[in-house]
Amino acid sequence: MPLDPDAELMLKVRRGNRAAFETLVTKFQKPVINMIFQSISDPIEAEDLTQNVFVQVWKTRSRYKPTAKFSTWLFAIARNMCLNEARRRARHRAESLDQAPKEGADGMEQPLQVADRAALPADDAALRCELHRQVEAALRMLPEVQRTAMMLLRHKEMPYEDIAKVLGCSLSATKSIIHRARVTLRIRLKPYLRP
C-alpha cells in the first residue's frame, strides 16, 4: 500500500529533516488554525495555540508511526490541545472555549435569536457577510465534538474513517455526530438562506 505523501514527509521529519517539517507546517497551518479558531474565538490566541501544535509535532516526531495518515495524527494533537486549553481556562475561571448556548430558567436551551429576514440588509454583499457571521455563530454553538467533525469534514472533505480516528469514536458514532451537526446548522441558518 503506497504511503500517504504527508506521512513520507513526516518520516523525514522524524530523522530531523527541517525542510520537510517546514513543508508540512506550510501545508497544514490554515486548516489547523481554523479548527482551533472555531474553539478559541480569538485569532491571536488561535495562532499561538497552532504554533504550539506544530512545536508538539516536532517534539514528539520520534513517536510518529506511519500507520495512519499524518493529517489524522496532526488533527488529533490539535484537538487534544484545544481540549486542554478549554480545561485550563475552566480551571482559571476564564471565559469558556465553548460559548455554551444560553439556558432558560427551565434549563432548556433557548432558541437562537435570529433577525427577521425582512430586516436583513438588501445588499447582497451585506447579506453574505451576515450569513457568514451567522455560520460562525452557529458553529460555535455546536458541541465541541460536532464542531470538530464539521471542521474536519470541511478540510478537503476528510473521509469519515479518518474523522472517527481524530474524534476517537466509532464510524457509526461519527456519522451520527455529523448528521446531528448538519441538522442543527440547517435549522439555525434557515432564516438566513435564500429560498
Add this chain to the structure above:
Amino acid sequence: MNCQQCQNEVDALLDDRLDPPAADAVRAHVASCAACADALRDYKAAWAAFATAPELEPSSNFVARVMNAIDVVDREQPAIRWMLVWPRFLRLATAGAATAFVVSVASLGFLQKQTTLAMLDQRLHHDLLAELPVIEHLEMLKDLDVIRHLDQLSPTVDMEPIEQMLQEILST
C-alpha cells in the same frame, strides 16, 4: 425508498459518498417528495454557506515563527535531540549494555550473599558437631528408641538420664 431512508442518506449524498445506484434512488425519492426536496435544499444551502465562509488566514510570518520556536526547543533539549538523532543500533547497544551492567551487579550481590550464608552454615555445623557428645556402640543401639531422639539432642541437654539408660541396656 421512504422519507426516513432518504434522511439517512442525506449526509452521504451531500459528501458524494453514495454509490451511483443509491444516489439515483435518493434523487428519485426527492423528485417525488416535496418535504424531502425542501430538506435537501436546506441542507445543501447550509453546507454551501459553511463551506464558503471566509477562513482565518495565518499571519505571513507564521511558518518562520514555528521554525524559530523549534530552534528554541532544540537548544533547550540538546540531550533529547542527541538521543533522537542517534542511530537505532547505537541506542539498542546502549540499552543492552545498561541492562547487562544492572544484571551483573545484581548477580554479584546475590552470589556474595549465598557464599556468606554457606560459610556461616558450615561453621555452625562444625561447632555443633564438636560440642555433641560421642556415643559409642551406636550399632548396638540402632533398634532402640533413644536413637530416634538423638537428633533432638543439643549440647545443653543433660546427658545423665541417657547414660543411665545406656548402662542399663549394656548390663542386660
